[in-house]
Amino acid sequence: MxxxxxxxxxxxxxxNIMFAPILAYIDSLHREAVEVVLQEGAKKAAIxxxxxxxxxxxxxxxxxxxxNFEEDKIIIDATQTLKTRNEYIEAxxxxxxxxxxxxxxxNSGPDKIKKNTKVMSEYIG
Amino acid sequence: xxxxxxVMFLMLLFAGIMIxxxxxxxxxxxxxxxxxxxxxxxxxxxxxxDNSQLSQGKVVFDQWEAVENFxxxxxxxxxxxxxxxxxxxxxxxxxxxxxxxxxxxxFIDDDDGSFPQVYxxxxxxxxxxxxxxxxxxxxxxxxxxxxxxxxITIRKxxxxxxxx
Numbered sequence: 001m002x003x004x005x006x007x008x009x010x011x012x013x014x015x016n017i018m019f020a021p022i023l024a025y026i027d028s029l030h031r032e033a034v035e036v037v038l039q040e041g042a043k044k045a046a047i048x049x050x051x052x053x054x055x056x057x058x059x060x061x062x063x064x065x066x067x068n069f070e071e072d073k074i075i076i077d078a079t080q081t082l083k084t085r086n087e088y089i090e091a092x093x094x095x096x097x098x099x100x101x102x103x104x105x106x107n108s109g110p111d112k113i114k115k116n117t118k119v120m121s122e123y124i125g
Numbered sequence: 126x127x128x129x130x131x132v133m134f135l136m137l138l139f140a141g142i143m144i145x146x147x148x149x150x151x152x153x154x155x156x157x158x159x160x161x162x163x164x165x166x167x168x169x170x171x172x173x174x175d176n177s178q179l180s181q182g183k184v185v186f187d188q189w190e191a192v193e194n195f196x197x198x199x200x201x202x203x204x205x206x207x208x209x210x211x212x213x214x215x216x217x218x219x220x221x222x223x224x225x226x227x228x229x230x231x232f233i234d235d236d237d238g239s240f241p242q243v244y245x246x247x248x249x250x251x252x253x254x255x256x257x258x259x260x261x262x263x264x265x266x267x268x269x270x271x272x273x274x275x276x277i278t279i280r281k282x283x284x285x286x287x288x289x
Contacts, residue, residue: 017139021146028150032157039161046168086172118201120169120194 016101023100033067034093034115041078042119045089049123051078059093069095083121092116144272152277155268158203158220159281166198167260167285183235184258184287191232191260199225199264222269223276229263249282257287 041059045051056076063069078091093115100108173190196207204219211227233244233255241256249263261284268276 021143025146025150028154031154035157035161039164042165043168116202117165118198119165120172120198122168122172 012103012105016103016105019102020100023098023102027098027100030067030069030095030098031113031115033063033069034095034113037062038091038093038115038117042089042091042117045078045091046119046122049082049084049121050080050089051076051091053080056080063093063095082123084123084125085121087121088118089121090116090118144274147271148274148276151270152268152279155221155266156279156281159264159266159279160283162199162202163262163264163281163283164285165202166195167262167283169198170195170262171258171260171285171287178235185234185236186232186258186260188232192230195227195230195262220269221266223267225264225266227262227264228280229261229282231261232259233261234258244284249280251282251284253284255284255286259284259286 037059041051041055044055048055056078060071060074060076063074064071073096075094076091077094079089083089095113097109097111097113100106170191171186173187173194175185175187178185199205199213200207203213203221203225204216205213205221205225206216207213208224211230213225213227215221215223215225229246229249233242235258240258241254243252244255244259244261245252246261251261251263261282263280263282265278265280268279270276
């Protein structure tokens with residue numbers, strides 16, 4: 001009985017450890033996706049003077065289409081009032097984080113990825 | 126005995142590969158974040174123009190304000206605190222652990238010459254054709270390490286130019 005239990009426990013822990021690198025890699029790619037979308041969005045927003053509704057929708061769509069995030073769970077909080085030149089535009093994207101361990105027996109940190117950015121507007125009224 | 130030795134060897138090998146993967150990943154993340162942060166910083170810096178010169182059709186940077194914008198942007202986007210001169214220290218919330226150095230910050234505008242011009246900086250291995258007033262920035266830091274080993278020094282350079 002105890003041998004069987006020990007074997008199963010070892011198996012579960014081993015499986016957890018074995019899959020950790022690949023899952024951590026996927027987690028890192030998710031972060032990259034969020035950062036890149038936010039960065040490109042910020043560059044476009046700087047020209048427009050704000051995050052327009054289309055821009056926010058485009059960012060969301062890109063995360064959904066290219067990186068398989070769930071649309072309802074993406075929270076984009078961005079400056080939508082028009083800012084003129086030299087004023088700051090801010091934005092943040094929050095998405096649920098994937099798993100790090102296939103069996104949830106270790107602490108794997110926060111369950112959300114949140115990224116912020118801040119850029120100056122170049123819009124001249 | 127032989128069996129446990131085999132298991133131990135495999136575990137060590139696995140741990141080694143995992144450490145390597147995490148370290149390489151942190152290099153990749155820091156490189157990307159630095160490039161992105163630096164791009165936004167020079168963008169903000171390039172918005173600081175001397176208005177009196179602008180009315181005469183010349184694009185000349187207001188360098189004092191440009192440096193302030195550059196600083197503010199790096200601080201906000203990479204969670205840094207500026208120290209003395211061109212050194213920045215990571216805040217607690219920052220991904221980084223080692224200080225940031227702004228190694229080079231150069232403004233080339235209508236005051237200094239005509240465009241297009243070829244810009245070359247052999248020290249940082251930059252060679253670029255500038256089509257308009259430009260800002261060149263080089264930043265370096267050490268990549269953070271979760272596991273054993275010294276982080277590599279990452280150096281990123283960005284050239285931001287006005288183009289008409």
